[in-house]
Amino acid sequence: MPRVLTIEDDAVTAQEIVAELSSHGLEVDWADNGREGLAKAIAGGYDLITLDRMLPEVDGLTIVTTLRNLKIATPILMISALSDVDERVRGLRAGGDDYLTKPFASDEMAARVEVLLRRNSVPMTQTRLQVADLELDLISHEARRGEQALNLLPTEYKLLEYLMRHSGQVITRMMIFEEVWGYHFDPGTNLIDVHIGRLRKKIDSPGQNPLIRTVRGSGYAIAEPV
Amino acid sequence: MPLPNPSKGWSSSTSRLLALYSFLFVAWSSILMGVLYFEVTSYLNKLTRHSMLQRQHLFAHMSGKQLDDALVASQAFEERSFDAYGLFDTQLNPIGGRIRAIPSELGLDGKVHELKRCLDADDPHLPRDSCDAVAIKVQDGRWLVLVRDNGSLFVVTRIILDALLWGISLTLIPGFAGWYLLRRRPLKRIRAIQAQAELIVAGDLTHRLPLSARRDELDMLAAIVNAMLDRIERLMHEVKGVCDNIAHDLRTPLTRLRAQLYRIRQQSGSDSAEGAALDQAIGETDTLMARFRGLLRISELEDRQRRAGFVRLDPQGLLAELHDFYLPLAEDGGIRLHLEQPAQLAALHGDRELLFEALANLVGNAIKFTPEGGQVRIVANEDEAGVHIAVEDSGPGIPADEREAVLKRFYRSEEGHRHAGFGLGLSIVAAIVDLHGFGLEVASSALGGARLVLHCPLAGPVK
Known part of the structure; x- marks a missing residue:
């Protein structure tokens, strides 16, 4: 069972993180201040750390920097009340792996944790991705479903690659916008849904088993049909 | 928002002050000169009359040859012919002296008269314009007309007028030079103030109006404005602080609310009526969170002074x-x-x-x-x-x-x-x-x- 350390000074937020991650089958430890959190993170051998940016005693940014200086590579999801782009860049540059702004939805947080936990499941050397009979060639950028070659636009290709690299995992709209387009604001309307809809039309033709699944309230996942 | 430019010409306060000052100076000089003129004129007038009376008195007691000689002698030192005389017989026919006709305005009463027009004669040595004149009956029954030109008075008038003109022009020249020099420096300072004020108007409240070491009126004004700016900046910080506090206070409960709703939703049946209601509640919470993030985002953007990411x-x-x-x-x-x-x-x-x-x-x-x-x-x-x-x-x-x-x-x-x-x-x-x-x-x-x-x-x- 993967072990997660949550460093968060607000008890209720921490409880929700713990409850949400536990329901995903993770074992969660909680530290309510920076000093204790840093000690646990160094000693503990965790698979992932969720880290509040602003903490009493030792600041979140200091914890990341310290861990990375000690060559501890545990994935870190930074959770911050500061949403400024500069702040995000600072957090990621210090060694954070992902950055989430408060107030956040707990399913958004859980989806990011899951992705971070399994981020190395697809080796960098792999040149093909496959979900059921959907194949993606990472070198020639060609996609096919069964015998049918798919004609994808560059964005659609990026979107499909992202989903397939994390097949079986829930990917939220915000994660898609950040990863595929590289922007970090809220595009507001149902823009991502529209782009997913386009992609869906191309890969899930009528009569075929749909591969892209909508996860209500949260986002999308691509997986083998059950 | 552009600030009004300092006025360029006569409407600047320095120009107006200098103009007022010059006007007062000219007016005062005029009054001074006027008084001087009046005093000098009346004194000279008195002097003229006095000398005329002396002559009248002298000649009135002479007669015959003695009078003629005395009259000729009196003319010997007359260079500029301020004085002239005419001797007439009892029938008022001219018998000696330069004056050949008795001026019409002159009464034959032995009193000194001031005449507007003096003598109508071709002789250039005779006064023409205003003069004092007297006609007296000497002891042998002849009439003696004595005239004294007011020429000396005209000279004095001219001297005073000249002085007045010089005074005015000498006031105006330094006035203009002063106007040019004096308005340059305040204008430069106003422009410096304007430059800072434009930055402040553009939204950067950290700037202040420049002060000089002179502590003059302009500095006093700038200091007052600066004090106001300090206050405004502090108030804005306070308001922003309150907003940020509210934001921080709301952020956590909002996160909790969303999390708890989501948890309940996970536990309830997927197709139940409560499930749909909960989905709606979660949707509303998401809207609330998005709106909230938008507000925080604006506040962050407005705070950002740096352009590091540019x-x-x-x-x-x-x-x-x-x-x-x-x-x-x-x-x-x-x-x-x-x-x-x-x-x-x-x-x-x-x-x-x-x-x-x-x-x-x-x-x-x-x-x-x-x-x-x-x-x-x-x-x-x-x-x-x-x-x-x-x-x-x-x-x-x-x-x-x-x-x-x-x-x-x-x-x-x-x-x-x-x-x-x-x-x-x-x-x-x-x-x-x-x-x-x-x-x-x-x-x-x-x-x-x-x-x-x-x-x-x-x-x-x-x-």
Whole structure:
């Protein structure tokens, strides 16, 4: 069972993180201040750390920097009340792996944790991705479903690659916008849904088993049909 | 907002002060000279009369040959012929002296008369204009007319007038020189103050008006304004502090609320009635959170003074990406989305992500408010002022009287209430545009709807 350390000074937020991650089958430890959190993170051998940016005693940014200086590579999801782009860049540059702004939805947080936990499941050397009979060639950028070659636009290709690299995992709209387009604001309307809809039309033709699944309230996942 | 320029000509306060000062000086000199003139004139007048009376008295007691000799002798020292005489017989026929006719105004009463016109004679040695004259009957019965020219008075008058003119011109010349010199320095200081004030008006409250070491009226005024600015800045910090506190206080409960609703939803049956209600509640919470994030975002953008993330960027790539991003949404809504840009556009200096966000807001709004079958155009062009990116649509447009207001927080036009969305979009755009020093123009489009134009000055040399 993967072990997660949550460093968060607000008890209720921490409880929700713990409850949400536990329901995903993770074992969660909680530290309510920076000093204790840093000690646990160094000693503990965790698979992932969720880290509040602003903490009493030792600041979140200091914890990341310290861990990375000690060559501890545990994935870190930074959770911050500061949403400024500069702040995000600072957090990621210090060694954070992902950055989430408060107030956040707990399913958004859980989806990011899951992705971070399994981020190395697809080796960098792999040149093909496959979900059921959907194949993606990472070198020639060609996609096919069964015998049918798919004609994808560059964005659609990026979107499909992202989903397939994390097949079986829930990917939220915000994660898609950040990863595929590289922007970090809220595009507001149902823009991502529209782009997913386009992609869906191309890969899930009528009569075929749909591969892209909508996860209500949260986002999308691509997986083998059950 | 441009500040009024300091007036250039006569309306500056220095000019007016100097003009007033010069006027007072001239007026005072005139009064002084006038008094002097009056005093001197009356004194000289008295003197003239006195000498005339002396002569009258002297000659009145002579007669015959003695008188004639005395009269001729009196003329011997007369160079400028201030004095003249005429001797007449009892029948008033001239018998000696230069005066050949008794002036008509002169009464034969032995009293001194002041005559406006003196003598009508060709003799250049005789006074013509005003003079004092007296006619006396000497002892042998002849008439003696004595005349004294007021010429000396004229000379005095002329001297005084000359002095007055010199005085005035000598007042005016340093006056003008002083005006030029004196108004230069305050004007320079006013310009320095203006430069700072413009920065403050542009929104940077950390600037203060410059003070000099002189502590004069201008400095007093600047110090008063600075004290006001201190107070305003402190108040704004306090207000912002309160807002930030509220934000911090709300952030956590909002996160908790969303989490708890989500948890309950996970535990309830997927198709139950409560499930649907919970989904709706979660949707509302998400809206609340999005709106909240938007507010915090504006506050962060307005706070940001640094432009660390600014780079030279190519607007064409940005616009193409924007078009691709929104094309599916537009097509789904039955709206044609066009991108028109020239083959070449100059580079901009800005934050790519923020500019994309701003333009995305404009295009997103345009698509949202345009009914099915309409069109939205993204048009870029370039002139010497910079790059202009217009987003226009065939929607209902923005009424002229609402164009200013749409950039404010939470404003939404009447039309907007029919659509889901946050009233914050355009204020985020305005905050981003401000940060870049760009301009945002709200106008109406030839397509019938709104036209929002982003005016971007060229990047130029990177600062």
